[in-house]
Amino acid sequence: MCGIVGITSNKQVTSSIINSLRKLEYRGYDSAGIATLNNGFINEVKCEGRVNALEKNLAKNKLQGNVGIGHVRWATHGIPSTINAHPHSSEKVSVVHNGIIENSTILKKYLIKKGHKFKSQTDTEVIVHLITEYLKKDDLKKTILKILKKLHGSFALGIIFKDEPDLIVGARRGSPLAVGYGPNENYLGSDSYALKSMTNKISYLNDGEFCVIKKDGVEFFDVKGLKINKKILELSSNEQTYDKGDYKHYMAKEIEEQPTTIKNCINEYIDKINSSINIFNFPWKSSEISSITLIGCGTAYHSCLMAKYWFEQLTSINISVDIASEFRYRNNRFNKETLYVFVSQSGETADTFAALDLCNKNKMKTCSVVNVVESSIARESKFVLPIHCGPEIGVASTKAFLGQMLVLYILCLKIGKMRNDINKKVYFTKIKSLFDLSKMLKKSLETESRIETICSSFVDIKGSMFLGRGYSFPIALEGALKLKELAYVHAEGYPAGEMKHGPLALIEEGMPVVVLAPRDQYYKKTISNMQEVIARGAKVLLITNKSKDEIYSENIWEKIEVENISDDLLPFLITVPLQKLAYYSALKKGYDIDKPRNLAKSVTVE
Numbered sequence: 220m221c222g223i224v225g226i227t228s229n230k231q232v233t234s235s236i237i238n239s240l241r242k243l244e245y246r247g248y249d250s251a252g253i254a255t256l257n258n259g260f261i262n263e264v265k266c267e268g269r270v271n272a273l274e275k276n277l278a279k280n281k282l283q284g285n286v287g288i289g290h291v292r293w294a295t296h297g298i299p300s301t302i303n304a305h306p307h308s309s310e311k312v313s314v315v316h317n318g319i320i321e322n323s324t325i326l327k328k329y330l331i332k333k334g335h336k337f338k339s340q341t342d343t344e345v346i347v348h349l350i351t352e353y354l355k356k357d358d359l360k361k362t363i364l365k366i367l368k369k370l371h372g373s374f375a376l377g378i379i380f381k382d383e384p385d386l387i388v389g390a391r392r393g394s395p396l397a398v399g400y401g402p403n404e405n406y407l408g409s410d411s412y413a414l415k416s417m418t419n420k421i422s423y424l425n426d427g428e429f430c431v432i433k434k435d436g437v438e439f440f441d442v443k444g445l446k447i448n449k450k451i452l453e454l455s456s457n458e459q460t461y462d463k464g465d466y467k468h469y470m471a472k473e474i475e476e477q478p479t480t481i482k483n484c485i486n487e488y489i490d491k492i493n494s495s496i497n498i499f500n501f502p503w504k505s506s507e508i509s510s511i512t513l514i515g516c517g518t519a520y521h522s523c524l525m526a527k528y529w530f531e532q533l534t535s536i537n538i539s540v541d542i543a544s545e546f547r548y549r550n551n552r553f554n555k556e557t558l559y560v561f562v563s564q565s566g567e568t569a570d571t572f573a574a575l576d577l578c579n580k581n582k583m584k585t586c587s588v589v590n591v592v593e594s595s596i597a598r599e600s601k602f603v604l605p606i607h608c609g610p611e612i613g614v615a616s617t618k619a620f621l622g623q624m625l626v627l628y629i630l631c632l633k634i635g636k637m638r639n640d641i642n643k644k645v646y647f648t649k650i651k652s653l654f655d656l657s658k659m660l661k662k663s664l665e666t667e668s669r670i671e672t673i674c675s676s677f678v679d680i681k682g683s684m685f686l687g688r689g690y691s692f693p694i695a696l697e698g699a700l701k702l703k704e705l706a707y708v709h710a711e712g713y714p715a716g717e718m719k720h721g722p723l724a725l726i727e728e729g730m731p732v733v734v735l736a737p738r739d740q741y742y743k744k745t746i747s748n749m750q751e752v753i754a755r756g757a758k759v760l761l762i763t764n765k766s767k768d769e770i771y772s773e774n775i776w777e778k779i780e781v782e783n784i785s786d787d788l789l790p791f792l793i794t795v796p797l798q799k800l801a802y803y804s805a806l807k808k809g810y811d812i813d814k815p816r817n818l819a820k821s822v823t824v825e
């Protein structure tokens with residue numbers, strides 16, 4: 220992960236670097252640092268903790284300079300500490316790095332033999348010493364070409380040099396990197412978002428490329444060091460302002476926004492007058508696609524899993540789902556008739572990107588479902604379906620999850636219709652239900668006060684289980700993931716019918732178990748499984764939808780009822796109480812809800 224920024228200017232750069240680092244904190248927030256070049260000397264200030272802490276340090280140790288690089292870290296090699304924080308510098312050079320150098324141990328041994336002394340436990344420091352070593356004999360460009368050949372793994376680099384008062388080198392292999400153009404200054408950043416307050420003119424480096432940035436111009440080079448031309452893209456200049464408003468946390472705001480974001484997305488994709496789906500310029504005919512593979516990580520993977528149930532229910536197409544980090548290293552059977560769909564909020568997740576890249580290299584049909592339309596995954600996909608939910612800042616994905624599920628549901632209807640799998644009547648009923656979704660979500664948000672009380676039982680526990688069948692199984696996985704990442708409580712999502720094959724042994728007196736049993740085709744079976752856990756002492760929180768019919772089970776500890784909608788859209792409604800359960804459990808424990816420990820919003824390492 221990690222976020223990097225660089226600026227060369229005719230003005231002081233420290234405060235602009237700090238501003239950009241704040242925007243990059245979604246990539247990592249365990250330590251931060253800046254290095255600038257002033258009167259031929261590299262100076263750095265860095266610390267454990269967040270950009271706020273770095274700013275306090277900078278108030279005590281002023282950093283002057285017109286050229287500088289900054290970094291926010293998500294630790295891979297070495298604990299989060301001041302010494303391991305980036306930039307890492309020698310007398311000659313200073314480096315910020317996002318990614319992993321896989322052969323750092325071998326390179327370190329070689330450099331130690333040459334007399335280099337290492338201060339940190341990071342893999343990044345080998346880059347510093349390698350450059351310092353090569354600069355003894357070679358010029359800057361040759362040095363960069365040589366070190367890029369030596370380094371294995373994926374990385375984005377920002378480098379400044381003692382002897383170059385107006386120069387930053389940026390290099391990319393795997394991890395994304397953008398260049399921005401300003402008046403008498405130019406920039407380097409992990410993404411365009413970090414640079415948006417300074418410029419809307421952006422170029423992106425492709426894999427293997429590097430660039431030399433000066434305040435009056437930027438030069439780009441390919442893997443072999445040959446000069447290349449780059450398109451300058453003009454992004455929409457109105458920077459989206461997005462703050463917490465009166466909410467305590469972004470996550471609380473993002474949960475509450477869901478009825479609106481869902482409504483916006485439906486309006487983007489569905490023409491209310493004639494109920495048609497606005498997916499234009501879809502590059503392939505239905506006869507060219509015989510199967511779909513959905514790929515994502517974490518919450519995005521759960522939305523893929525959800526879509527599998529819908530596709531199987533509504534279409535005759537073959538569908539498979541994969542975790543990106545597994546897909547990328549398996550011996551895949553690539554098939555020209557398969558549509559590969561990559562799902563990602565950030566559009567920067569390294570594993571998902573690598574899986575996409577692999578499919579592109581094998582000349583497959585690739586499509587992405589993303590929130591950030593300027594992201595690497597969106598740019599590299601042959602077709603993009605945006606989820607239109609606006610910025611998501613909380614590390615725990617909420618509104619993007621519903622957005623991903625919605626777009627996949629709409630894609631399912633579209634493909635089902637293209638293939639004549641869905642008859643007209645069913646199609647129109649489904650579209651009509653979609654227009655009720657936002658209203659029903661809004662009502663489901665009213666379960667809030669009950670959840671606030673219930674969550675006390677999820678705070679100090681050994682663990683919990685989330686059970687569901689069919690449509691509710693992916694939601695059970697998602698509910699458990701939310702509780703883990705926010706409240707640091709061990710939670711497992713399980714298909715309710717699998718409990719008897721092992722996990723039932725975990726149930727003991729008083730263990731809170733969440734059972735998702737909306738009144739769909741799986742309802743009765745799930746209720747039977749619920750009775751099995753109640754019989755073994757579990758304290759069951761049942762989440763279902765409103766109904767006049769009684770529930771045939773005794774000893775249910777608590778019950779939350781969401782609104783009614785068609786069965787296949789109930790997963791949207793039952794997700795809301797689970798998001799709130801995780802939110803309030805974390806709040807009770809006093810944890811940092813928007814930035815949970817050990818995590819980052821965009822996972823740009825594999």
Ligand code: AGP
Pocket residue numbers: 516517518519562563564565566567568571614615616617704819820821822
């Ligand atoms: C969700 O709450 C997580 N923080 C995480 O699982 C996330 O969904 C995953 O890292 C994938 O991110 P992406 O959607 O940006 O690709």
